[in-house]
Amino acid sequence: MLEPTDIAPDFTLPRDGGTDVTLSALRGKPVVLFFYPRDDTPGCTKESIGFSLERAAFAELGAEVIGISKDTVAKHEKFIAKHELTVPLVSDAEGSVCEEYGTWVEKNMYGRKSMGIERSTFLIDAEGKIARIWRKVKVAGHVEDVLEATKAL
Numbered sequence: 001m002l003e004p005t006d007i008a009p010d011f012t013l014p015r016d017g018g019t020d021v022t023l024s025a026l027r028g029k030p031v032v033l034f035f036y037p038r039d040d041t042p043g044c045t046k047e048s049i050g051f052s053l054e055r056a057a058f059a060e061l062g063a064e065v066i067g068i069s070k071d072t073v074a075k076h077e078k079f080i081a082k083h084e085l086t087v088p089l090v091s092d093a094e095g096s097v098c099e100e101y102g103t104w105v106e107k108n109m110y111g112r113k114s115m116g117i118e119r120s121t122f123l124i125d126a127e128g129k130i131a132r133i134w135r136k137v138k139v140a141g142h143v144e145d146v147l148e149a150t151k152a153l
Contacts, residue, residue, distance in 0.1 A: 021088060035069070038069060125153055
């Protein structure tokens with residue numbers, strides 16, 4: 001399980017717009033990675049809109065914000081267009097990055113167990129170290145918490 005001060009596992013994943021995102025290429029600036037279960041569900045939509053609304057505030061701090069789920073790039077592009085999102089969304093279709101970050105977990109809903117992405121956010125500093133981790137995120141107030149932690153870097 002990853003902990004603060006660990007080096008964030010590197011990855012290259014496809015994003016909306018047909019390009020890739022490589023985490024190590026973003027060194028020199030803080031990065032916010034938010035893992036979410038699925039495009040176009042109520043909590044994921046609210047969280048993605050929240051990060052999009054605050055993208056300029058993160059940019060003023062020099063920080064990049066990136067959303068990650070197992071949805072396809074095509075699904076991400078529809079989600080972005082539908083909700084006018086401004087944060088890039090990357091596709092971890094194979095789930096390897098979710099596994100490395102410990103966000104692919106067993107969930108229990110109404111007595112039924114299944115595997116899924118645990119809503120989690122990782123704040124990575126300019127040197128590539130994890131500065132803060134939020135697991136089992138509740139959407140209300142979360143973007144503001146992450147913004148405050150980014151300001152404190």
